[in-house]
Amino acid sequence: MTEFQDIVLMKGNEAIAYAAIRIGVDGYFGYPITPQSEIMETLMNEAPWTTTGMVVLQAESEIAAINMVYGGAACGKAVMTSSSSPGISLKQEGISYLAGAELPCLIVNVMRGGPGLGTIQPSQSDYFQAVKGGGHGDYRLITLAPASVQEMADFVDLGLQLAFKYNNPAMILADGVIGQMMEKVKLPAYRRRRTEAEIREQCPWATLGKPATRKPNIITSLELDSVIMEQNNLRFQAKYAEITKTEVRYETIDAEDADYILVAFGAMARICQKAKDLAREQGIKVGIFRPITLWPFPSTAIDSFSAQVKGFLTVEMNAGQMVEDVRLAVNGKVPVEYYGRLGGVVPTPQEVYNALVAKFNLPN
Amino acid sequence: MSIDIDIVSPENMVYAKPELMNDTHMHYCPGCSHGVVHKLIAEVIQELDLKEKTIGIAPVGCAVFAYNYLDIDWQEAAHGRAPALATAAKRLNPDKMVFTYQGDGDLAAIGTAETLHAANRGENIAIIYINNGIYGMTGGQMSPTTLINMATATSPSGRTTSKDGAPLDMSKLLAQLDGVCLVSRQAVHTAANVKRAKRMIRLAFENSMAGKGTSVVEIVSTCSSGWKMTPAASNDWMVDNMFPVFPLGDLKNI
């Protein structure tokens, strides 16, 4: 990391670690896996337990790490973990329990190509897993997709803010490109960790020891009475509806006059910008729509372009996952096409441009 | 004959329900060891004046509802993960007393990794391990500590070493780890045993507060429903069959 005035140059993974220390995260629990190991390595190197008091622990498995997150979150602490695709699969049990127990926390997934052990190269094939519920039960994960190292840093704070606002786990769904690339970043200002008294006030549900003045706090997702469990579920659904109404985030670039819109998230949105420039040089009016929250998905915002454009091209580093949500949003009003590469291959701007021309029969 | 009600006075009190035990009706079967161990934990927390500092971690298994019975803060863990929750709870709150309460399916099967590694790191937590050699809640299936020849729902002809391996002695494994300061195996079938078990639970909780490392108190227990015996017969069977394989006593106390 290099200090240059307020701006530093670092990898996306490193930015996650530095941001976590600076905003006063209480605990990080993780297990090494490429391409995100720099997150824990950076934390161990910075040794924040000697400065802010942040706990950083290498767990024996992804399963243990997410359950450590559960134990810390249940105490009202700001806690997080990070991993990459196969490791995130292992965490799904814990994520479902966190959602069921309504615990706030941050999970970072720096995606690599799957399925199975797959490849370590960049991918976006965990979109379904993140936004459709990778674990069991009717739950939703607030999912943020950073497209720059700056957003990697910023979304640590945003993710935890949203998690605590709604008592729900949040995920940063990044990819190997954003994790591994270096860019300029302005790190967040230092903020001290909350005191126990502050946590007791902000999180009256936290298990920090029961004073005589209140009933025991019990963190659980268990309810054997199905009628009560249905009520719990309805409460979750109402919360998810509120999040959908309030927390949608997206970015558009050159979309105002666009005839075609490229829909892409994360690193793919950056690559699409270059493809858009190539198209504009050829006189094709192309814009970008970048969902920042993948859940809640910006359906209404995407649909607002349906009357204006001749078509959408969804570009993903997977076999076509987000395109299903774009199609649901557009609901057949105009064609929604898909282009992508699989298994860790990153499409180039030229490939995206070529796909746009081919899908919509544009003069080349 | 009339009862002399004058004898019901505080100075004549010889026994009372621990203050931390709720009035909730327990779901445990008659003769089950869980109720006794719950009571001991409640007494110890009260005696050590830790009730405002205690975080209990409940397991999956019959004791899943432990949080309904003790008037303290609880976290309910996924099956086997209690030591991972406890690790974070204690590290993030070093001034709290953090204990897990786990059965043999939870601790010795699905949660073996979490248990061994928390102990190996010497987490300053207490682990109360109820070993009755069977999955009680799911209806009496074989567990890692089921005895050889013991018939269960998933070993109907009796457990065999060739098919299922020998009963797993987790306490013996854990006692070898440097991070562990106390491993004691107790039972609660007689008044004398109850007293000894309580002493070791107390020591385990004191160790957590003193930051001495991981303490494990195994309670060799009965499951009269799972074993299909009366409570009294269960106690006898435990003495005759469980104790030779899981002998009582301190395996480690430093």
Next chain:
Amino acid sequence: MVKEIIISGFGGQGVLSMGKILAYSGLMEDKEVSWFPSYGPEQRGGTANVTVILSDERISSPIVNHFDIVIALNQPSLVKFENTVKPGGILIYDPSGIVHLPERKDISIYTVAATDEASSLRNSKLMNMIVLGGLLKVVPIVKLENVMKGLKKSLPERHHHLLPGNEKAITRGMEIIQPLG
């Protein structure tokens, strides 16, 4: 101004760190920069490459098809990336171990014998700095003083005694780079 550069070679040749120093130097000049490496097992013995983009404007894609400058430090890299140089662009390579010479006529090609020079300096670790010097001679995209500033920032303090040696290597690279043919 935007310069899209790829540096490619064997793992251990200092490809990634050369890219890093270039990116830091750009940062010192208040340019927008991006640095995207090949990563994983490739770093350990195989072929490694890094894409560095320096720009006056916000950088869109950190991954591009064609480059203003390609720096190839081994034969496989030369084969792989020769055709990705933009027409009129620049290809720099180290002739050590190169048997198949580049064939493009629409680009400027330079050689910098950095491997040989580094071994005559008895420090193979300076090889990438010699290449960097050659690059700066051909395309002064960043000022030498800013490279030294960037180097100082990117090196841990315990290695700061190595700075004069690095500067010498950069200067040497500027002297020995030459157009092909």
